[in-house]
Amino acid sequence: MRSAPPIVLTEQDRTRLEALAAAADAPARVAQRARIILLAAAGVQNQAIAPRLGIGRAQVARWRERYVQAGLAGILNDLPRGAPPVKVDVARMAVLTGTDGNGQPRAWGVQSLATELGVSPASVSRHRRAAGLVSGNMRRTGYLPPAPFTGGMAEIVALYVSAPEHALVLAFDGGEDQDSNAGALPRMCPAPAQQRSLTASLLTASLLTALRVLDGELAQAPSGSGRHRQWLAFLQEVDAATVPGRSLWVFADNHACHQHAEVQQWLERHPRITVQLAPSAASWLRTVQGFLRESRAGQAACRTRFPSGIPEALAAIEAARRSRGAVPYRWIRERAAARVTDARTPSGARRPVLPVVGTKVLPPHGTGQLMPREALMARLMQSRRHRCVVIQGQAGSGKTSVLVAWRKAMISFGYDVCWLSLSVEDNDPARFLDYLFASIAESAPTVAGKVQEVGAGHDGETLELRIIALVQELSRRTRDLVLMIDDLHHVSDSRILRALQLLLDYAPPQLHVAVASRTALELSMERLRLQNLLAEFDMRDLRFSPEESARFLLDRLGSITPADAAAMHELTDGWVAGLQLLAIGLRK
Structure with missing residues (x-):
């Protein structure tokens, strides 16, 4: 008797499947497939899944096998239906019906062309009508290979x-x-x-x-x-x-x-x-x-x-x-030079850059001696090649401390790392970009300087132009650069979010963006997820394990019994700020 293939989910895959199954805006068929996989991963057999979801057993088996073969992409895309279409080599048909060496169209009948291509005459006629391939219409253009742009810039x-x-x-x-x-x-x-x-x-x-x-x-x-x-x-x-x-x-x-x-x-x-x-x-x-x-x-x-x-x-x-x-x-x-002129003031001078507060582009000094978190740091180091790393958690969950510790580790690995701390006052496009380029200038002053030459307007078009210029300059770097943005939840201006979306969508391989936020980001991350370019960490990753809670309390109190440490961990569920408050109360 044939048994269904087992399904083992990673924590990340389980989270995504649960989101698809519960999303109100997700297509019903995709939500149903996600529920099939979740039930299968829980050990439920196909014959039990089918009546529970009100579908056939064969359908359950089909999507189960699709997930085993192709992962999440296998259930997001529909299966092809019906008989496969007749394939006509339209490129070869275009060559055959093109012009000869004298510039005259070659004479091909429908029957002879069908025989040459190995398809039916009806297929040839249908494709010729769709492409407009009639006698005499190839006078000027022909079907030439792409021009050899040698020696010049296309x-x-x-x-x-x-x-x-x-x-x-x-x-x-x-x-x-x-x-x-x-x-x-x-x-x-x-x-x-x-x-x-x-x-x-x-x-x-x-x-x-x-x-x-x-x-x-x-x-x-x-x-x-x-x-x-x-x-x-x-x-x-x-x-x-x-x-x-x-x-x-x-x-x-x-x-x-x-x-x-x-x-x-x-x-x-x-x-x-x-x-x-x-x-x-x-x-x-x-x-x-x-x-x-x-x-x-x-x-x-x-x-x-x-x-x-x-x-x-x-x-x-x-x-x-x-x-x-x-x-x-x-x-x-449009030519870039023309845009630069438009982005400047009538006198030709650029808008003065806002004075940058030093604490904005440097990590906080009040983190003290950071407690080692080997498991979390190992996962972060495995994500260092991703284009984007998102750390999301409530206040007091240790997001900033984790970023600071990771920053030190990345610098020791030879990465250039720049830092940007945000606040409520930074929810302004001009102010945000000034701070962003000042942060990048700490590690890549040449890149930031060239981008600043583009102009300083904060309308939608100029913002896009400046981000594009940044992407172009970063693509010329030979060293990897990590941009760490802390407290991104303070930003809600649509123009800033648009600029960040462009930066993430078209970032060169040398750029890696790490952000920490209390709330879910108002950015489209689906493409990065599908391309495996996104690493996400949430409260499940930020919470202390029982062993980490015991070490933290021992460091803060000097001595504590294992039973008391376990009870305090249970009470706070590993929430760092909660453990800190309990430790302060016990010291008093």
């Missing part, structure tokens, strides 16, 4: 989404006078190859994910005869915003709009623009992915530079998602 300058149409625009040239400060990475190879590769991989993954999410969340654009005019207006704006002498390469998939006579006539008059058409939206995304992959490979060999402008594009996409922007969605990158 940058992402525009994005167009009007489902089912998409376009990504790059500007490039072969010169050496471009401003590398706007890039996501340095011009040549000053940083280690592994560091450059990790940063480029993270930026690539973030951009592709953001494009998929944006495409799914924007409303479908209305069909009509005016869509080619919207596309032409976008190309004209991009052309006007790009400095003379630079070439533009457009990755697009809008065959019908692009092949309109007005668009083609305008492109003939603007030869610096080259359009590379993909057969479908999926193929367009693969084309973008392929270009970024080739750019990473060229950068690793120091032949080319990874395209700049990705952080700005990510910030713009996130802003569009939050505001549910208009369709079609258009973003055209």
Whole structure:
């Protein structure tokens, strides 16, 4: 008789499953799957789980096996239904139906093309209609490989989404006078190859994910005869915003709009623009992915530079998602220098930076001799590679003392560590950023200095620009930097939270952020959890164990019986402040 696979949950997985099962806003099917796994982990058999949840035994077994195979991701995603779709190699079909060496379209019948691709004629016809692959429509663009941006710097300058149409625009040239400060990475190879590769991989993954999410969340654009005019207006704006002498390469998939006579006539008059058409939206995304992959490979060999402008594009996409922007969605990158001018006062001088109180950027001195907590410190050291570490607990639970002890350990491991203590008065964007950059300047003065040059406005756009500049400067570091923020619960301004969200979403591998708060953070952490880049500690971790409580009381009182120490631990449930109050009362 086949037995169900056993399920053993870590404390972190159990907490997440319990949250999914109890969340009111979670999809019902996901909450049900979480309850299946929790019951299975408690030792309940499938035949007992099924009637308890009102579902079939086969369904219980299926999700149980999915969790064993793929973990939490296995129950968050739905299983595919129905027969698998017929797969047509649309990229190869595009090549076959492209132009020959004389610029003339190749003649392929539906039947011969179906035979060549190994699919039915109906599948070929369906995909050709969807992609707009009709005879004679390949006159100008063809299906070319991504341009070899060797010797110059490519940058992402525009994005167009009007489902089912998409376009990504790059500007490039072969010169050496471009401003590398706007890039996501340095011009040549000053940083280690592994560091450059990790940063480029993270930026690539973030951009592709953001494009998929944006495409799914924007409303479908209305069909009509005016869509080619919207596309032409976008190309004209991009052309006007790009400095003379630079070439533009457009990755697009809008065959019908692009092949309109007005668009083609305008492109003939603007030869610096080259359009590379993909057969479908999926193929367009693969084309973008392929270009970024080739750019990473060229950068690793120091032949080319990874395209700049990705952080700005990510910030713009996130802003569009939050505001549910208009369709079609258009973003055209502005030059950073122009933004710096706008962020300054009319005289050109930057806003004076607020004087920084020294206690803000240094850990508190009143922690005294810290009691060793080997188990908790071992877990924190295991989390030192995570992008974010969150310590949440009530007042008096020892959050600050834990951060101070971890800071000492991280410094001994060779990390640069900067500290920022917050209070109620710091819930102001300008004040918060001044203190944030002052804290970073304690360990990385060059980084903070360059970011301060961007400007000092605290409107949404300038805040995003300053965080993007910070991410770019930190990506150039060779040493890891840990930013510790204590008492983050004092911050509630939406602009500050937005800045912190951007910093966490696009932080380079060299940056690690540790925060302590009394309340749950008003930040989106789900993506970091799924990517295993987040470590979370709460009251269950901060409470003293019986042995730690006994050591703490012995240190405070000089002598105490094991029975009294156990009773006081039971009374306070290991709460540090409660133990301290009891010790003070007994000393009196």
